[in-house]
Amino acid sequence: MKTVLTIAGSDCSGGAGIQADLKTIAAHKLYGMSAITSLTAQNTTGVYGIYDVSPEFLKNQLDCIFTDIFPDAVKIGMVSNSGLIQVIADTLKQYRPGRVVLDPVMVSTSGSRLIAPEAQETLVTQLMPLASVITPNIPEAEVLCGRKIENAQDMEAAAKAIYDKIGTDTAVLVKGGHERNTANDCLYTKEGTFWFEGKRVENDNTHGTGCTLSSAIACNLAMGHTMQESVENAKRYITGALQAGLNLGKGSGPLEHTYWLEIQGEK
Template identity: 60%
Template sequence: MKKVLTIAGSDCSGGAGIQADIKTMTAHKIYAMSVITALTAQNTTGVYGVLDVAPDFVGQQIDCVMTDIFPDAVKIGMVSAPSIILKIVDKLKEYQAQNIVVDPVMISTSGSRLLSDDAMEALMTQLIPLALIITPNIPEAECLADMKIHSKEEMVRAAQKIGESYSGHILIKGGHLKDSADDLLYHQGELTWFPGRKIANENTHGTGCTLSSAIACNLAEGYGVLESVHMAKDYIICALEAKLNLGQGSGPLNHCCW
C-alpha cells in the first residue's frame, strides 16, 4: 500500500486542510498520515481563528512519521509562520523526502488571508525549491509572481516569472478566470494546458487541498507529473459535479464521489 504524508493545518469543519487531504487519500486507496501545522477555527463561511503549532512539535511529528512509515509522497499545505516553514525544510532535507507537492496556501476559498507576510520569503526561498510541483491558484500565483493575472496570457507570464527562481513544475489553476477554468502546467519553458469548464457549483471549499493531495497520491503510485495532474483534475471534477450542499457558505466537496 502506498503512503502519503500531508503537512498542513486542520479544518474543524472537515472541508479543507488535513481533513480534506485524508479523505482524498483514502478515496485513492492510499494510506494517509498527517503532521498538523496549525489549528484553525473555520467553517464554510470563513476562517475565524488560527493557532500555530510550535515548530519543534511540528518537527517531532515529522520525525515520528519518517522514522516509522516513510511516505511515498508528501503534500504540504498551510504553513503560516517562518519558523514552522524552516523546521519543515530542515526535516524534509534530513529524511530526503521524495515527490513533494507544495500547495502555497495564502488565501482561503472564502478570501481570508492565511499566510503572514513575513512567511512569504521563507516559503519562496526555502520550501518551494524542494518541491517537485507547486499548485498555486490565480490569487496565489499573483503573490508569487508579483503581478496581476486576468487572462491565460498573463498566466503564462506569471509562470515564467515564478520559474525564474524555481526549477520544478508550476501548476497555475485557472478556476478564477472569467471565461474558462483552464489550468497551466509550466516546467522550464514547456507549457501544457489542461482545458476546464466552469461547473455550476458554488461549493468549492477545499478544492486546492483536494487537488494537491490527489496529485501527491498519483505521484506516490509512480505516475509522472503530467499524468498525475491529469488524473487529479478528473477527480476534482467528479467531486465538484457531485454537488454536495452542506453549510451556509462555500461548502465542501464530495470526496467520496468515486
C-alpha cells in the first residue's frame, strides 16, 4: 500500500489542514500519516486561535514516521514560523523522500497574511528548493513574484518568475481559482508550461480546497503518475468534491472528500 505523509496544521472542524489531507488520502485508498505543526481553533466561519507545536516536538513526530513507515510522498501545508520550517527542511535533507508537494499557506482567501516575513524568507530559501512542486494560489503567487496577476499571461509569467527565484527543478503550479471567470491552473516545469482547464463550480463551500488539491497531487505522485498526470487527476478530484454540494456549517463549508467512494454492504 502506498503511503503519504502530511505535515500541516490541525483544523478541529475537519474541513482543512491535517483532517482534509487524511480524508483525501483515504479517498485515494492510500495510507495516510500526519505530523502536526499547529493546533487551530477554527470552523467554517473563521480561525479563532492558533497554537504552534515546538520545533523539537515536530522533529520527534517526523523521526517516528520516517524511521518506521517511510512515505512514498510528502505534502506540506501550514507552517507558521521559521523554526518549524527549518526543522522540516533539515528532516527532508536527512531522509530524502522522493516526492514532496508544498502548499505555501501564506495568504488567506480574504487577503490576510498568514506568515511572518522572516518565516516567508525561510520558506522560500530553505524549503521550496526541496519540493517537487509548490502550489500557490494567485495572492500567494503575487507575494512570491512581487507583481500583480490579472490574467493568464500574468499567471504564466509569475510561475516562471517563481521557478527562477527558487533556482532548482521545483515545479510551480499557480492555481487560478481566485480568478472570477475560470479555474484554470498553470504549471511551470523545466520541460515547459502546461495549462489545466477547469470550470468554475458554483459552490460557496470551499473550505480546504488548497489543502485538498495539494494532498491529491501527493497521492497521485505516490501512485507513480507523472507531475502533469498528478495535477490533472487532482484537479478532476477536487472538481467532483465541489460538485457534490456538501453543505455543512454556518460559513464556507467543507468539501465532500469521499464523493467517489462506493460503499458496499451486505443486504
